[in-house]
Amino acid sequence: MAHHRSAAGRSGLSGRGVSRGLVGTLLAVVLAAALVVLWIQVGDRVDRQGDQAAATCVEGKTTVPVVADPDVAGALDEIAQDFAKTNPVVRDHCVTIAVRPGDAKITLDGLTGNWDAESLGAYPAAWVPQSSIWAAELTAAQPDLVDGDPDSLVSSPVVLAVAPRLATAFGDDLDWQQLPTLQQRNASLGAFGLGSWGSIRLAMPTGAQSDATALAAQAVAMQVTRTTGPLTEQDARSDRVSSSVEAMLDGAPRSPDGTPVGAAREMADAQNPATSAIHAVSITEQQLYQLTREDTMARLAEVVPGGPTPMADFPIIRLTGPRVATEQADAVAEFFRFVATPDELGKLTALGFRGDAPMPPATATVTFPVTANPMPNPETAAAVTINGLVYGWA
Template sequence: MAHHRSTDGRAGVRGRGVSRGLVGSLLSIILVAALVLLWAQLGDRIDRQGDQAAANCVEGTTKVPVIADPDIAGPLKTLAQDYAKTRPVVRDHCVTIEVRPADAKVTLDGLAGTWDSAALGAYPAAWVPQSSIWTADLSTAKPDAIDGKPTSLVSSPVVLATAPQLAKALDGKLDWQQLPTLQKRSSSLGDYGLGSWGSIRLAMPTGAQSDATALSAQAVAMQVTRTTGALTEQDASSPRVASSVDAMLTGAPQSPDGSAAGAARSIADADDPATSPIHAVPITEQSLFQLTRSDTSARLSEVVPDGPTPIADYPIVRMAGSQVSPEQTDAVSEFFDFVSKPDQLGKLTALGFRGDAPMPEPNATVTFPITDNPMPNPEDAATVTINRLVYGPDSGPKPGGS
C-alpha cells in the first residue's frame, strides 16, 4: 500500500492554524469593551464627585428669609425645621428657611418703599400675609417687587364672632349688607327679639391682623352694588359703598387691643352679653377656632352672614429684585412645594386653616361649615379703594419711603 507524506514532515499544520484576521477582530472587540467599561466607570466617578460636591455645599450656605402673618408664622417655622431635615441643596447651596412673623402694614410699607434691614430684618424672599388686601396694595404701588402671581397656601373664611344668644337670634336672618344699618340704628337688634341689646355694636378693628375688617367691607360693597363677579374699581368707588363702610366704622366700639381676637375675647368674657360694649366682630374662622379650642361650652358663636363669603387666602408672595438671589428664589419654590404636600399641609389644616388636607374636629363654637358661595378676589384697584375707606386715605404704602 502506498503512503503520501508532507514534503516538510509536518502533516496539515498550516491548514489547521488560526486566522490572523480573526485574532485582530477579537482583540478589537476586547479593546472596545475595555474602553466602554472605563468610560462608564469614569462617568460614575464624575457623578459621585458631583453628588458629593453638592452634598458638601460647594457654594456655601444660604439663609432664605420668609415673613408671614403671625397666625401662620409659628406652624410655618415648624415646617421649615422639617424641611431642613431633608438637607435641601439648591444650586449647590445648602439652604435654611428662616420664617419670622411681622405686621402686614409695616411689611407692606417696607417692600413698597426702601427696605430698612436694621429695623425690619433681612429682606424677605417670600411673604405670606393673611390676605390679598396687602398684595393688591403692593402690586399697585410697586409691581416689579413681586415675582409672578401670588398663589394661596391655605384659606379661612371671614365670619362674625358673637355671643351665642345673638347668634341664635340672627340665625338665617342676616346678610352682609344689613350690617351698616344694624350698626347705625341705636336699637336695631330689637328687630331680632333682643330689644335690650341696642345696636349690633360691631367692632371694626384696624390694628394688627385686621384683614377681616377690610374683607367684611368688601362683602358689604359687593352686596350693596349688586355685583355678581369680582368687585371692580368702579363698584368700590361708588358713593353707596363709601357711605356703607362709613356707617360700619362710625361709632364702632373699640377692641381692647385693636385686634379682632381682642374684641372676640371681650364678648366671651362679658358678664352680661346684652350690656357688653361689643356684640360682634368680623374675624377669620381659623382665629376664632384657636380662641375657642379649649372651651368645653360655647362662650362665642360663629355667624356666617348670607351672601358671598369673604376669604382670607394667605397668598404666597414670591419677591423679586436684586435683593433676592437665584438660589433663594428656587429655595422658596421648593419649600412651598414641600409644605403643600398632604402630610405637611395637614399640619396647617389641623390648626383650623382650610386646605386640601383633613380638618380638625369641630368644637363648641366652630363647626367648619361648607362655604357654598366664596367671594372672588376683587380687582386690585377695588381692593385698594376699600382699604383706603377702612384704614384711611393716608394708609397706603409710600413708594420711595422707608
C-alpha cells in the first residue's frame, strides 16, 4: 500500500521549528552589518566631497575685507565665521570674509583719496557704515566706486534720548520742526510745563558714529519745507533749512566724547535732570538700547518726535574698481545673502537692530515701537548739503 507523507513531513523546517531568538540574532547581525556599510559609504562620500571642494579651489585662497560700523562689526565678524564653516568657493577661490570696524569719516577720506593700507588695513570690497549719509558722500565724490544701489543690512530709528520726566511732559506733542525753537528760546520747555528747566539743551554731536545728528537735521528739513517725498537739493539749500540747522547747532551743549552715546550717558548719570547740561540728544534706538539694556529702572526715555522718522539704515555699499577683484565682489554678494538668513540675521537683531528676525524684549527705556512713518532717504545732493551744514564739510 502506498504511504502519503504528512504536511509536516513535506516541510522539515516547520516540522522541526526554528528558534525565534536565533532569527532575531541573525536579523540584528544583518542590520548591524548594513549600518556599518552605510556608515563607511557616507564617510567615503564626505571625503570625496571634501576632496572635490579642495579641487575646485584651483585659484587658491582669497581674503575679502569688509569695513563696518563698530555697532555691527562684531556680529558681522561672528557671522563671517559661520560663513567660513560652509567652505565657500567663489570663482575657484576658497574665500574668507574678514570684517573689521572702521570710522566712517576716515574710511570715506581713504576711499576718496589715497587708501593707505598700512594705517587703514586692506582695501575693502564692501563698506557698511551707520547710515546712507556716507553712501551719499561717496556717491557724490566717487560714483565709479559704488556698485549699484546699496541695500539696507538692518535699521534703527533715530529717536531723542531724554530724562523720563521730560518724556512725560512731551507726551505726543513734540515734533521734529519744534527743535530749533526749543533750542533757542529761553525757558522754552515752559510750553510743556517745565519752565524751570530752561531750553531743551539739545546736544548736536559731530564726532564718531554721530549719524543721528545729521539724520535729525534731515527730519527737521523735511518738516520746515513741508516736503512729502524725498528731500531734494532745492529743499536742503533753502534759507529755512539752513537757519533751522544753525539754530540747533548754535549754543548746543557738548557731548563729553563727541558722540550721541556720550551725551546720553551724561544725562543718565545726572543727579538732577532739570539742571543737567544736556536735556536731549538724537541717537539711534539701538545705541540707546545698548546703553540702557541692563537698567531695571529707567534713567532715560525714548521719545519719537512727530513727523517722518529718520532711519539709520546701515547700507551695504558694494565697492568696485581695479582694487576689488571679481571673485571678491561675488563673495561679498554671497556673504550678505548668507547674513540675511533668519538664524544669522538674528545675531544682529538681538543687539537691538530692526530686521526680519526676532527682536530682544522691551526694556525699561526702549520698547521698540512700530515705526509708522519712516523717512525716505533724501536725494544724494540733499544729503550732502545737510551733512555740510551739520559737520561743516565743504
